[in-house]
Amino acid sequence: MAHSHQHDLIDLRAKLRGKDHRITKPREEILDLLGKEEHPVTAKTIHEKLSESCDLVTVYRSLKMLESMDLVKRFDFGDNTARFELICPDDNGHHHHLICKECRTVVEIDECFDSNLESRIAKKHGFAEVTHQLEFFGLCSSCQTT
Amino acid sequence: MAHSHQHDLIDLRAKLRGKDHRITKPREEILDLLGKEEHPVTAKTIHEKLSESCDLVTVYRSLKMLESMDLVKRFDFGDNTARFELICPDDNGHHHHLICKECRTVVEIDECFDSNLESRIAKKHGFAEVTHQLEFFGLCSSCQTT
DNA sequence: GAATAAATGAAAAAGGCTTGCATATAGATT
DNA sequence: AATCTATATGCAAGCCTTTTTCATTTATTC
Ligand SMILES: [Mn+2]
Ligand SMILES: [Mn+2]
Ligand SMILES: [Zn+2]
Ligand SMILES: [Zn+2]
Numbered sequence: 001m002a003h004s005h006q007h008d009l010i011d012l013r014a015k016l017r018g019k020d021h022r023i024t025k026p027r028e029e030i031l032d033l034l035g036k037e038e039h040p041v042t043a044k045t046i047h048e049k050l051s052e053s054c055d056l057v058t059v060y061r062s063l064k065m066l067e068s069m070d071l072v073k074r075f076d077f078g079d080n081t082a083r084f085e086l087i088c089p090d091d092n093g094h095h096h097h098l099i100c101k102e103c104r105t106v107v108e109i110d111e112c113f114d115s116n117l118e119s120r121i122a123k124k125h126g127f128a129e130v131t132h133q134l135e136f137f138g139l140c141s142s143c144q145t146t
Numbered sequence: 147m148a149h150s151h152q153h154d155l156i157d158l159r160a161k162l163r164g165k166d167h168r169i170t171k172p173r174e175e176i177l178d179l180l181g182k183e184e185h186p187v188t189a190k191t192i193h194e195k196l197s198e199s200c201d202l203v204t205v206y207r208s209l210k211m212l213e214s215m216d217l218v219k220r221f222d223f224g225d226n227t228a229r230f231e232l233i234c235p236d237d238n239g240h241h242h243h244l245i246c247k248e249c250r251t252v253v254e255i256d257e258c259f260d261s262n263l264e265s266r267i268a269k270k271h272g273f274a275e276v277t278h279q280l281e282f283f284g285l286c287s288s289c290q291t292t
Numbered sequence: 293g294a295a296t297a298a299a300t301g302a303a304a305a306a307g308g309c310t311t312g313c314a315t316a317t318a319g320a321t322t
Numbered sequence: 323a324a325t326c327t328a329t330a331t332g333c334a335a336g337c338c339t340t341t342t343t344c345a346t347t348t349a350t351t352c
Contacts, residue, residue: 022318022329043308055332060309062330078222078279080339081308098271107271113259121282125244125253130284133224136267138276168298168349189339201301206340208299226308227339 015069026054027062031071031086039097039106040075040083077106077135098136102143109136161215172200173208177217177232185243185252186221186229223252223281244282248289255282 013023033049034041047059063084066072073093075083087093091110098107112134122130159169179195180187193205209230212218219239221229233239237256244253258280268276 020329024318024330026331057310057333058331065330076222076224080226098267098273098276100273101275107273109267111263111267113263117257117259118282121244121255121257122284126287127244127246127253127282127284128290129247130244130282132280132282134278134280136264136273136276136278138268138273141272144274166298166350170299170349172300202339203302203341204300211299 015071019069021065021069024062025052026050026058027066030059030062031066034072034084034086037085039108040077040085042081042083044081046084075135076133077104078137094131096134096136098138100140100143101137102139105140105142161217165215167211167215171198172196172204173212176205176208177212180218180230180232183231185254186223186231188227188229190227192230221281222279223250224283240277242280242282244284246286246289247283248285251286251288 016023029050029052030046033046043056043059043063046063047053047056050059063072063074063082067074067084070093071087072084073087075085075097077083077097077099085093094112096109096112098109099105118130118132122128162169175196175198176192179192189202189205189209192209193199193202196205209218209220209228213220213230216239217233218230219233221231221243223229223243223245231239240258242255242258244255245251264276264278268274
């Protein structure tokens with residue numbers, strides 16, 4: 001844990017260098033915190049979990065910056081609240097979720113549709129750099145028994 | 147146009163009857179207006195386009211009601227603003243969009259991935275009534291030349 | 293036409309997120 | 323280690339979408 005954190009920080013320094021971006025306590029701690037989360041979390045949740053507290057505005061600004069550096073990815077579960085997840089190298093941030101409409105339980109999904117669909121759509125409409133946002137919604141086993 | 151509107155209204159009456167829901171001018175006109183749109187529109191846009199104006203709150207309330215009756219579907223293009231589209235019978239409201247990250251141009255997409263993916267995911271995690279939200283984002287041909 | 297349950301308007305507020313500006317601090321320079 | 327400078331932060335204010343409250347109006351039933 002301590003080591004992987006150390007590693008993250010080295011990576012972070014490398015990524016931020018030359019961009020005139022600084023390593024600050026809030027940014028460190030936000031990354032650290034995100035590294036421990038299993039699912040996307042809201043800015044508010046992050047703010048509440050910070051041990052060395054900072055302003056909520058700083059959390060928003062940090063997240064925006066980390067997102068722009070491709071260290072963090074933003075997800076949208078359809079409740080008017082952005083959620084953030086650390087981008088991990090194996091899926092490069094590209095994965096999806098299954099969310100219970102009732103209790104809001106989240107399951108990480110590692111499957112995706114065939115990429116041909118996306119490239120076909122891109123080509124058909126002359127679009128470039130096409131990506132997608134895909135989330136599944138349903139009723140988890142507990143919530144079905146109502 | 148006039149006829150299809152008439153038809154919509156008959157449908158509407160049928161659907162609302164028995165639910166203690168009433169046919170009102172704002173609801174009629176919102177449905178009428180949505181029937182003319184090619185892409186999802188925001189509550190604000192709808193409000194601005196209403197000829198017989200009503201309060202924006204009424205637009206929100208009407209949309210929520212129409213959504214709950216499965217007459218209208220809500221979409222999320224990732225800009226913190228809900229967009230609404232009339233559910234048309236041929237796709238039953240299930241379709242997706244391709245949105246230009248730059249100019250926000252919207253293309254209606256009628257393709258989707260194989261439904262096996264969804265049922266596999268549902269089964270694997272014990273979820274029921276699983277649906278999905280899928281939107282594509284990219285750069286349209288005009289916006290690529292930057 | 294009267295009764296009644298639902299819908300509306302108006303004002304206020306909630307909630308997420310952003311902006312402006314003065315102050316503090318990271319990282320570079322000496 | 324002290325200094326410098328651009329970047330980051332805190333705080334207050336504001337923006338924007340959406341919701342809530344409550345008195346009034348209106349659609350539908352009888
Ligand atoms: Mn995830
Ligand atoms: Mn559409
Ligand atoms: Zn559930
Ligand atoms: Zn474009």
